[in-house]
Amino acid sequence: MKNRKILLAEKEIPTHWYNIVHDMPNKPLPPLHPGTLQPIGPEALAPLFPMELIKQEVSTEKWVEIPDEIRDVYALWRPTPMFRAYNLEKILDSPAKIYYKYEGVSPSGSHKPNTAVAQAYYNKQEGVKRITTETGAGQWGSALSFACNLFGIECEVYMVKISYQQKPYRKIMMNTWGAKVYASPTNLTEAGKKILSKNPNSPGSLGIAISEAVERAATDDETKYALGSVLNHVLMHQTVIGQEAVVQMEKAGDLPDVVVAPFGGGSNFAGISFPFLRLNLEEGKKIRCIASEPASCPKLTKGVFRYDFGDTVGMTPLLPMYTLGHTFVPAPIHAGGLRYHGAGVIVSQLLKDKLIEARAHDQLECFEAGVLFAKAEGIIPAPETNHAIATALQEVERCKREGKSETILIHLCGHGNFDLAAYENYLSGNLQKHEITQAEIDAAIALIDTPEIAA
Numbered sequence: 492m493k494n495r496k497i498l499l500a501e502k503e504i505p506t507h508w509y510n511i512v513h514d515m516p517n518k519p520l521p522p523l524h525p526g527t528l529q530p531i532g533p534e535a536l537a538p539l540f541p542m543e544l545i546k547q548e549v550s551t552e553k554w555v556e557i558p559d560e561i562r563d564v565y566a567l568w569r570p571t572p573m574f575r576a577y578n579l580e581k582i583l584d585s586p587a588k589i590y591y592k593y594e595g596v597s598p599s600g601s602h603k604p605n606t607a608v609a610q611a612y613y614n615k616q617e618g619v620k621r622i623t624t625e626t627g628a629g630q631w632g633s634a635l636s637f638a639c640n641l642f643g644i645e646c647e648v649y650m651v652k653i654s655y656q657q658k659p660y661r662k663i664m665m666n667t668w669g670a671k672v673y674a675s676p677t678n679l680t681e682a683g684k685k686i687l688s689k690n691p692n693s694p695g696s697l698g699i700a701i702s703e704a705v706e707r708a709a710t711d712d713e714t715k716y717a718l719g720s721v722l723n724h725v726l727m728h729q730t731v732i733g734q735e736a737v738v739q740m741e742k743a744g745d746l747p748d749v750v751v752a753p754f755g756g757g758s759n760f761a762g763i764s765f766p767f768l769r770l771n772l773e774e775g776k777k778i779r780c781i782a783s784e785p786a787s788c789p790k791l792t793k794g795v796f797r798y799d800f801g802d803t804v805g806m807t808p809l810l811p812m813y814t815l816g817h818t819f820v821p822a823p824i825h826a827g828g829l830r831y832h833g834a835g836v837i838v839s840q841l842l843k844d845k846l847i848e849a850r851a852h853d854q855l856e857c858f859e860a861g862v863l864f865a866k867a868e869g870i871i872p873a874p875e876t877n878h879a880i881a882t883a884l885q886e887v888e889r890c891k892r893e894g895k896s897e898t899i900l901i902h903l904c905g906h907g908n909f910d911l912a913a914y915e916n917y918l919s920g921n922l923q924k925h926e927i928t929q930a931e932i933d934a935a936i937a938l939i940d941t942p943e944i945a946a
């Protein structure tokens with residue numbers, strides 16, 4: 492029998508998070524105050540986040556120790572398994588070896604609890620009573636609900652309306668772990684009211700939901716805010732994934748030539764890829780790391796690198812990133828977790844410096860890839876995850892064309908067991924191809940009125 496699973500022992504759960512900023516040739520540019528356009532210091536974030544997370548946000552230390560309390564919670568599902576995808580290789584007649592690292596074994600079914608648990612822990616340490624957040628597909632909201640409940644913190648979730656309607660089971664999960672869930676835009680915040688007055692039928696977006704959750708935290712002393720992606724500390728928490736994966740690849744006697752992961756704001760991509768990029772930066776390895784995004788929200792492949800707001804209404808500091816403009820509202824495609832206008836600052840700088848790559852896929856192509864994967868390997872991937880599988884299939888085709896036998900590692904960052912309505916749409920032929928036109932992109936980018944970054 493072939494050895495399909497590459498497993499680690501509980502004691503091999505990483506002891507530190509890896510902070511790639513330490514090793515980056517060009518450090519990320521600073522966030523700017525939207526009024527003065529001057530760099531802001533960490534103190535500007537104090538109304539929203541606990542001090543320890545702010546320290547991590549601006550840290551340049553290479554390694555940050557993971558507190559034992561957090562590792563104890565991680566042990567509920569970590570280390571996560573890695574698999575060699577023998578069946579998929581066979582179906583594809585692939586000259587490339589294919590592996591996947593599976594984060595769907597976490598309680599909420601994705602990589603998101605890796606940071607949710609850390610964020611809830613540090614908030615608890617600093618006496619915070621309530622955490623607000625936004626959620627797109629519901630993955631982040633459920634991860635944070637799970638984590639807050641473990642540490643005895645109230646959790647309030649602004650869920651993008653289109654997902655709230657498409658994914659009722661995610662909402663019930665959050666409620667089961669004790670959280671309150673609202674369909675965003677709501678009438679509960681000024682930001683929500685402003686959007687609804689312009690468009691009462693707004694399907695919502697991550698940017699809008701962020702505006703609402705941030706406003707609640709900024710206007711209440713006992714409430715802080717948590718973000719499930721984009722920020723430096725969030726990306727860093729996810730590096731437990733890639734550190735485990737590096738060890739697992741070693742155990743398998745392999746090293747990936749290509750690492751692929753879906754891309755929303757950058758957290759799961761960072762999680763799997765940064766520990767491999769460390770090998771590139773430290774040892775001169777040449778591992779290609781590819782971020783896979785939807786063709787309907789192509790900030791990495793078609794956006795611009797500039798300062799922009801993280802939210803829609805314009806309440807956050809200005810961040811230097813690849814963006815389609817903070818007012819861009821993507822089409823209501825099924826990969827809710829990838830419907831974000833911008834990208835994390837660190838991944839944006841890495842892309843600008845050509846240390847990583849990006850690729851966009853249409854949603855039909857993604858579901859086709861996801862169904863193929865499910866039939867081969869059994870796991871039904873999250874719609875977001877399907878983007879990485881689509882990239883992997885293209886890489887297999889390239890290997891065939893070039894007569895190469897490379898090793899491809901897919902980040903299987905979540906399962907799709909709560910996304911079956913999307914699969915139903917696909918299987919019944921009701922899913923549309925959706926690609927945004929260059930004119931639509933140009934129009935969205937023309938609306939950005941924030942400072943340009945000198946080349």
Ligand SMILES: *Cc1c(COP(=O)(O)O)cnc(C)c1O
Binds near residue numbers: 720754759876904
């Ligand atoms: C949230 C989510 C994403 C997108 O967010 P990133 O921060 O880019 O990882 C992708 N896949 C799944 C399964 C998610 O839950």
